[in-house]
Amino acid sequence: MKDLPISSPRSSTPPAAAQSPGLRATLLLERYSVVILALLLLVAIPAVSGSFRLGLFAKYLSFTFCAAGLVLTWGYGGILSLGQGIFFGLGSYMMAMYMKLEATSADPAAAVFGNGGPPVPDFMTWNSIDKLPWWWAPFEHAWFALPAIVILPTLLAFILAYANFRKRVGGVYFSIVTLALASIMSIMIIGQQGYTGGINGITNLPTFMGYSVQSDTAVYVLYYVSACLLLVAILAGRFILKSRLGKVLIAIRDREDRIRFSGYDPALFKGFIFAVAALFSAIGGAMFTLQVGFASPSVCGIVPSIEMVIYAAVGGRLSLVGAVYGAILVGAAKSFLSENFVGFWLYLIGGLFIFVPMFLPKGLAGVIEWLRERQGAAQ
Amino acid sequence: MTQMILSVENLTVSFDGFKAVDDLNFYVEENELHVVIGPNGAGKTTLLDMICGKTKPSYGTIAFKGLNLERMLEYQITRAGVGRKFQNPLVYEDLTVAENLELSYPKKRDVIGCLFFHRDETVRDEIDRIAHMIFLADQLDRKAAQLSHGQKQWLEIGMLLMQDPELLLLDEPVAGMSAKEREQTGALLREIAKGRSVVVIEHDMEFVKSVAHKVTVLHQGKKLAEGTMDQVQNDPRVIEVYLGH
Numbered sequence: 001m002k003d004l005p006i007s008s009p010r011s012s013t014p015p016a017a018a019q020s021p022g023l024r025a026t027l028l029l030e031r032y033s034v035v036i037l038a039l040l041l042l043v044a045i046p047a048v049s050g051s052f053r054l055g056l057f058a059k060y061l062s063f064t065f066c067a068a069g070l071v072l073t074w075g076y077g078g079i080l081s082l083g084q085g086i087f088f089g090l091g092s093y094m095m096a097m098y099m100k101l102e103a104t105s106a107d108p109a110a111a112v113f114g115n116g117g118p119p120v121p122d123f124m125t126w127n128s129i130d131k132l133p134w135w136w137a138p139f140e141h142a143w144f145a146l147p148a149i150v151i152l153p154t155l156l157a158f159i160l161a162y163a164n165f166r167k168r169v170g171g172v173y174f175s176i177v178t179l180a181l182a183s184i185m186s187i188m189i190i191g192q193q194g195y196t197g198g199i200n201g202i203t204n205l206p207t208f209m210g211y212s213v214q215s216d217t218a219v220y221v222l223y224y225v226s227a228c229l230l231l232v233a234i235l236a237g238r239f240i241l242k243s244r245l246g247k248v249l250i251a252i253r254d255r256e257d258r259i260r261f262s263g264y265d266p267a268l269f270k271g272f273i274f275a276v277a278a279l280f281s282a283i284g285g286a287m288f289t290l291q292v293g294f295a296s297p298s299v300c301g302i303v304p305s306i307e308m309v310i311y312a313a314v315g316g317r318l319s320l321v322g323a324v325y326g327a328i329l330v331g332a333a334k335s336f337l338s339e340n341f342v343g344f345w346l347y348l349i350g351g352l353f354i355f356v357p358m359f360l361p362k363g364l365a366g367v368i369e370w371l372r373e374r375q376g377a378a379q
Numbered sequence: 380m381t382q383m384i385l386s387v388e389n390l391t392v393s394f395d396g397f398k399a400v401d402d403l404n405f406y407v408e409e410n411e412l413h414v415v416i417g418p419n420g421a422g423k424t425t426l427l428d429m430i431c432g433k434t435k436p437s438y439g440t441i442a443f444k445g446l447n448l449e450r451m452l453e454y455q456i457t458r459a460g461v462g463r464k465f466q467n468p469l470v471y472e473d474l475t476v477a478e479n480l481e482l483s484y485p486k487k488r489d490v491i492g493c494l495f496f497h498r499d500e501t502v503r504d505e506i507d508r509i510a511h512m513i514f515l516a517d518q519l520d521r522k523a524a525q526l527s528h529g530q531k532q533w534l535e536i537g538m539l540l541m542q543d544p545e546l547l548l549l550d551e552p553v554a555g556m557s558a559k560e561r562e563q564t565g566a567l568l569r570e571i572a573k574g575r576s577v578v579v580i581e582h583d584m585e586f587v588k589s590v591a592h593k594v595t596v597l598h599q600g601k602k603l604a605e606g607t608m609d610q611v612q613n614d615p616r617v618i619e620v621y622l623g624h
Contacts, residue, residue, distance in 0.1 A: 244487070244496035247478050251471040258469040260453035261431060261462075263488045263542065272490045 023375035026368055033321040034234060041227040051216045058223045058291045060331035063088075064230055065284025067311040067323035069277030072237055074309070075317035076246060077273040078253030079161070079170075083178030084308045086185050087153040087278040089300020091285025093189075093196070094152070096295035097136060098145035099205035099213075105140070106207070123202070127194035136195075142209055149286045150279065157278030162271035170256070170270075179302060186301030201296030205289065213290055226287045230324065233280050237320045240276065249273060281308075307334070310349060313356045316365025325364060384409045384546055384576045385430070390439035392425060399425040401600035403439070407546065412572045414579045414587045416611075417597035418620060423580045424466065426597070427548045430578075431463040432456040443546065458488065462544030466551050466580075468531035470538070472524035476515050479523050479534055480506045483541035505541065512570065513537035514563065529560040533567070540571060547577045553586055565589055596620070 029036065045057060066084045073079045104119045118132045118140065138144040160181075164174050189196045197203070205213070212218055240246055251259050252266045259266050289295045298304070307330070315326020330352070338345040360366055387405040391398060400422040407413050415423050428434040430441055432453040441448040448456050457463075471479050484505065487496050510516040513533040518526065523534060532552060539547060552568065553561045561583070568590055571577065581587050587594065587608060594611045596603040604614040611617055 240494065243494050244481065244498075245490065245493035247471075247474055247482055248493055250473050251482055254471055254473050255469055258465075258471070261433075261457050262483050262538065263454050263457040263485060265452075265454045268490055269493075 020375060020378075023372065026372040026375065029368055030372065033319075034231070034238070037234070037321050037324060038231055041231070042224070046220065046223065051219045054223050055219045055291060056335070057328075058219070058226055059288065060328045061223070061226045061230060062284040062288035062291065063308060063311060063331055064324040064327040065233060065280045065287070066277075066308040067315060067327035068230070068233055068237055068320050069280035070309060070312035071317055071320050071323045072240065072280075073273050073277035074312060075319075076241060076249045076253065077270055078249075078256075079270055079274055080172075080175045080309070081178045081274065081277065081305075082175050082302070082309060083182035083185075083305050084277065084281045085182050085300040085302070085305035086178070087157060087281035088285035088288070088304070088308075089185055089189070089295075089297075090153040090156070091149050091282030092289045092295040092299060093202065093285075094139065094145055094149045095286040095289040096202040096205060097139040098142060099208055099289070100202050101136070101140045102207055102209075103205055121202075122204070123197045123200070124194055129194045133195055149282055153282035154275045154279040158271045158275035161274035162267055165267035165270045179305070182300065182302050182305045186297045189297040189300065196297075197295075199297060201294050201298075203294045205293050208290060213293060219291075222287070222291050226291070229283055229287065233283070234320045234324070237276075237280075240273070241320075245269065245272075306353075307349065310352055310356070312363075314352065314360075314363050316363030318362055319365030322363055322365030322368075329364075382409050383407065384444065385578075386440075386442045387426075387430070388440050388442075390426070390429060390436055390441065392429060392434060392436045392438075398600050400429065400436075403597075403600065403602055405595065405602070407576050407578060409576055410572075410574065412568075412577045412579065412590055412592045414581055414591040414594045415597060416581065416584075416587060416594060417603070420599070421597040422600040423597055424550055425600075427463065427550055427578065427580065430456075430546075431461055431548055433463075454488075457542070457544075458485075460545040461548065462539040462542045462546070463548045464535050464539055464550060464552060466554065468528065468535045470523040470526075470531050470534050473522065475520050475522055476510065476526070476534060477506055477519040479538055480509055480541050483538040485542050509537045509540050512540065512567065529556045532556065532560075532564070536564075536567065536571070545575055547571065547575055549577065549579045551580055551582065553581065553583055561586065 046054060049057060066088055070081065070084060073081055100121050104121045107119070118137065120130060120132050124132075139148070164170070164177060169177070190199050192198070207213060213222065241249075248259065248264055248269055251262070252264075252269060256266050285299070288299065308327075311327035311330050312323045313326070314330050315324065316322030334345055334349075337348060356363060362369065383406050385405075385407040387403060390400055390403045390405070392400050403422070403426065405426065415426065417423055425434060429436050430448060432448065432451060432455075436449050439449070443459065443461060446459055448459075448461070451459070471482065474482070481498060481502065484502055487493060506519070507516065510519055513536060515530060515533060515537065518530070523531065526534060532555070536549075536552065549568070553564050556564060565586060568577070568579070572590075579590070591608050593606070594608050595605045596611055596614075596617050598620050603620060604611050604617050606614075
């Protein structure tokens, strides 16, 4: 149960008897990082938070999925994606589409519109669209919407990545492609107001599969679902990194030109890990919509995508668990600062983007690692 | 007649009009250790690059066991049984010696296979066996980045052995090595060459003499001479190219 499986040399661990309390603490922190995170998420935080705070915390938690995905794709795969918001947005919007149709069919007033066909969501009628678009229709069913949230972004990410990497478009060029797509995504959502709700997003989503998502109980239930999904994602990420595939990824990151001559097709591997990261983001997006009750273009454009990269960088882009802390810390700091010092947040995030790669290239997880090594050396 | 494992015919590649390899015919027999020599810019490395798929030829064919390599991608060529060692040792620096060897194990190189790959007894034994051969048995848990230049060369040779190719392409395997390392590498190469075909590019004539079955001399992208080391050394055209100017 040790985080940072690649960067912690076993040989530097002195025998238990000779360890100072400080070293023992950092070693435990590393070894049981997932257990500690699980205790924190499942026990400590719900115990000290009321339902309002827990709801707020759940919002930060949905962005941790993106940060964890970035550890895989950026930290290990070497693919810096500046467009995780795309997949977060897809997950979020597909969830919102399902919830919106559910809300609409429950609303007797909405049945008036729709020209005898299925009822049409309110924002569509405001935009004089009186027939439900064909691509909206299947999202009426949970059995379609839920698998779609998982499958569509993953598939899209794989196709996008594989097409680029097969043509050997990589590195900074691929980052720019993802950046451009994130921008296109938010522009399209804002532009197609009649189909997407435009700048307002899709709002008024009170229920999911018949259950209220706004009650106090729902806040707790959704929080626990989020936390458990996150832990599953982290364990899955660790499994990938510890497998031979994880080593292939590191090899690709360091020497992509060489791995082909070991008989591997790097485009497939990079496509795979990019798709996994997209899957994580989409799950985060869907949980986001369930918990905050709306989907908005403000969570799928360039700015949120870059913020996600900063979450991963602050937490440590080589540590799945570190990235989770990074996302929570920076997310909380963002709410606090943007409420209390309006406008300051953008400067701070710019500063973080410069400061962290320069002085903390491995983020918070790197600090723990450094402490362990320093204390180990002092013995 | 002995079976040809590799037949390169009419091979030409031009970079912006400059023909690095020009209408070259080149054959390698099974179990042959074939050395390619020639002055700088003769097209030696380009020839190996084309065989392993790194560079696509402008014209000509490369036949290997009935496959047309010139139409295949690098990883497909590797899987077909061609192994390449580069001039500067290219190893995966962030992985340990054992992991470098494990990655080169020639099975389950697709995504799903890798995800559920298990380093079982066979693989572990193979890693140990090869680590002994390349003098790195006591370095298995070290990161490749911490190895010396010569050790990296050995590791890369080891990775190729793990791959177990039928045709091995070596680009200056003793470059940058001390006299002692050179001797060990020579012995290693003779060991490797058993049961497979090897193409080696080398400048060190003493080394060539000690390992080569057959020597091809390239000059300005064309074949200048071919034969045993003695024949080649006494060929007036070869003497001209090497000493004439």
